[in-house]
């Protein structure tokens with residue numbers, strides 16, 4: 001299971017992760033030793049946060065630069081931690097991290113309460129459709145382990161999350177530095193009757209398989225292998241079987257599956273998640289970006305899309321400017337026709353100036369026109385066809401979720 | 405689909421994306437367990453017929469067994485093998501006395517020469533995030549400049565399996581399809597798929613190599629693990645890190661970083 005840690009800078013993400021790795025026995029002794037020595041050299045007491053900061057430069061700067069992955073395990077399962085930094089300039093890294101996660105942990109300093117980055121990160125989690133969220137209220141030692149303060153911060157964050165449709169599964173008071181309520185229940189906060197953080201994490205169920213849904217097979221490439229023309233790709237939802245009828249979008253041409261191909265195997269069917277190949281009965285012209293489906297319940301084919309877009313490039317993005325849009329394996333030229341609404345992702349305030357452009361870290365609800373038709377689905381049903389990126393000057397500059 | 409199926413499917417997806425976007429691509433094969441797994445996945449991705457060259461950088465200090473192994477399997481699997489050697493530096497007698505200079509000349513330079521000669525625009529590499537701290541910063545598609553420099557502080561975002569698909573003339577892309585695998589996953593997969601693996605990894609006289617490279621810079625670890633099951637068991641119970649046996653890493657925490665910024669994989 002992939003988890004991501006977000007929250008305002010200095011609220012304790014690195015410390016918590018260091019502590020987690022330590023408490024679950026996931027650290028090689030040579031690493032702990034390395035960190036201990038570094039702290040000694042710097043004349044500090046053991047900083048659990050340093051465990052993450054392998055790079056010398058980070059140690060000097062004192063901030064985590066980039067998303068970084070580490071592993072730990074509980075009795076229930078393995079976890080991959082994607083650490084996301086709290087510094088405002090690196091929001092694109094936070095999005096990179098959060099987009100790969102199954103669950104998110106939002107950390108808030110009990111003394112400082114909800115801050116700008118707390119809100120912005122929470123907003124992004126909401127936009128990405130994150131369903132499993134745990135809120136940790138950290139540094140309870142600094143507020144004398146008081147339940148009143150916990151409740152204040154709890155209320156503050158709950159109210160904000162409600163506005164953006166994020167419902168946290170748990171809200172837990174912790175002390176990352178000392179390990180209270182992380183692997184072990186805190187003796188200093190007996191007023192907290194809930195589970196420890198690790199138990200809460202273990203209670204989440206893994207994302208369900210999508211094999212029972214409708215077939216969506218985006219074509220990645222076509223290979224000629226010996227005398228076969230193999231259509232290669234990954235099934236994003238549903239199941240494909242030898243002999244059954246399929247429709248190739250956006251043209252809506254029909255044919256049948258001649259064979260399902262995998263090296264060293266002779267499969268008759270394949271399901272969601274598998275990278276496979278197929279051959280078809282008729283020699284149709286099929287290319288990258290085509291979406292293969294079953295004849296019933298086809299996805300939408302359109303060239304007008306309404307979407308929420310998070311812009312994350314220093315260069316502004318103007319309406320009517322041509323940009324590359326990538327939806328699964330589909331790649332088309334597109335432009336924003338109109339920005340309906342623009343908001344500050346942290347204050348949630350509507351921005352009414354310069355509604356003809358999006359600037360770094362701004363979110364907008366907009367109408368997009370694609371220059372050729374694209375195949376889309378509801379994000380909540382088949383996420384792979386309900387989200388997209390914009391690429392500008394050869395770099396991914398925005399992420400978007402299609403609104404239905 | 406089980407856990408290994410998921411790892412495999414994601415890697416195959418990335419390999420196919422890389423080939424589609426950058427046709428002038430090659431795969432780096434060190435003969436080690438990770439790049440041998442990557443090679444296996446490439447064979448699967450393209451249904452047995454890898455459409456690009458497989459590059460092996462030969463420093464002249466590799467275990468002899470590795471060269472024999474390489475030649476025999478590249479024949480069996482019908483690979484388009486390219487061996488890269490910095491002949492000049494080898495003739496000049498550059499060797500492991502000065503490790504940084506040696507790696508730089510015999511690996512980095514040799515690789516640069518090979519890339520320039522064959523005009524590769526992208527390279528597939530079998531690195532994993534859990535290998536070393538610095539590797540955890542990697543993206544799946546990671547641009548380098550002409551000097552192979554990696555600007556890890558300002559990397560483009562990478563989300564939802566949408567990877568960088570265009571490059572400028574100066575750019576060279578490193579693609580890392582195994583980034584999300586762990587050391588033990590590699591062994592579990594090798595076992596399941598029956599991937600042929602060089603026997604340096606298996607214990608003889610209570611010693612085995614956990615990571616292989618140049619003979620002079622690898623030291624074996626104490627181990628009884630003389631088959632895959634025992635290696636898997638060992639990895640699940642040990643907690644020293646993988647590269648503990650590599651001279652490179654022992655020298656200083658910063659050597660790796662220096663090599664990295666000089667362009668060494």
Ligand SMILES: Nc1nc2c(ncn2[C@@H]2O[C@H](COP(=O)(O)OP(=O)(O)O)[C@@H](O)[C@H]2O)c(=O)[nH]1
Nearest residue numbers: 009010011012013014015049086139175176177
């Ligand atoms: N008193 C106290 N300090 C903490 C706690 N957790 C973290 N800190 C300190 O808060 C500072 C910032 O923590 P860090 O983990 O680097 O925050 P990050 O920026 O969110 O990764 C460090 O000096 C930590 O030692 C805690 O539970 N109690």
